Amino acid sequence: MRTDLNIGLLRTFLTIVECEGFARASQKLCLTQSAVSRQLSKLESSLGVKLLSRKQGRLLGVTKAGKELSLSGNELLSLHDTVVKKTIVTGKLTSIRLGIVNDIAPSYISRLLTHFSIHFPKITLDMSSGDSTQLLSNMKSRMIDIALIRQPPNNRVGDPLRKERLKWVGSPDIVFHNNGVVPLILFPEGCAYREQIIQALDREKIPWKAVFSSPDIATVEAGVLSKVGLVGLPESVIGNLPVHSLSSLPDLGYSELTLVTPKASKLSSALKDLISYIQNDFISYIQKDLEPQKELEPVTANSLESVAAI
Known part of the structure; x- marks a missing residue:
């Protein structure tokens, strides 16, 4: 039965060998280490051979089959990239x-x-x-x-990719004036979670006032750091901004990061x-x-050569 070689998987394997490990390969390919590992496993499964020697998540070296594929694979990948580039150049340039x-x-x-x-x-x-x-x-x-x-x-519009909790962000030094009126920093109308923030405050009958508005996240962050007000943000947007933990503020619920295609x-x-x-x-x-994960240990150049041929 014929086995077709997946160019993307081959590129991943060759990058691992070139970078001498998963960590640097993942950085070069702009993939996570787990994705690099999955792609390598798919390539090995499709060919029915082990290409790299690994133990408990640590890369030990390149097998005999891996060395043979590495030698011929680089030539194949170079030819593939040349053909693709020539085809695109002679055809109509496209954009996404x-x-x-x-x-x-x-x-x-x-x-x-x-x-x-x-x-x-x-x-x-x-x-x-x-x-x-x-x-x-x-x-x-x-x-x-x-x-x-x-x-x-x-x-239910598009493909939900990640559900994130909305959190109150702002300096703990902010003082609520005028009988506890909450000073709000808001994105303009059209922001998916602007209404969630306003509705959460209105449900609890907490008075609020918009003190600052901007469509630009960097400007919103500047407003937070200037201590002019509070804003609700998805957890992946918060970064190093201070999370406000005042118990009297209502829960904001969740927001979904969604891909529409x-x-x-x-x-x-x-x-x-x-x-x-x-x-x-x-x-x-x-x-x-x-949720930081422990990185796999990178393989060294010496360890690649020290593994016995399999």
């Missing part, structure tokens, strides 16, 4: 229009851009940001191809790859930042 909600941290966007530039160097990623209402409108009018938005739970029949291979990356590794990076 991604709309992304304006509270996503720049570090996550950087990972996404790096991943896309590695895998599709000749395709333009046209990225725009805005509030969730605006992005959904842009999807309907076909101004963008896919959108990463936030929405209240159970809205066109019908499967309209997806190009590049768009499918970007969607898969956002659904899996992009979300894994957010999870990893919130």
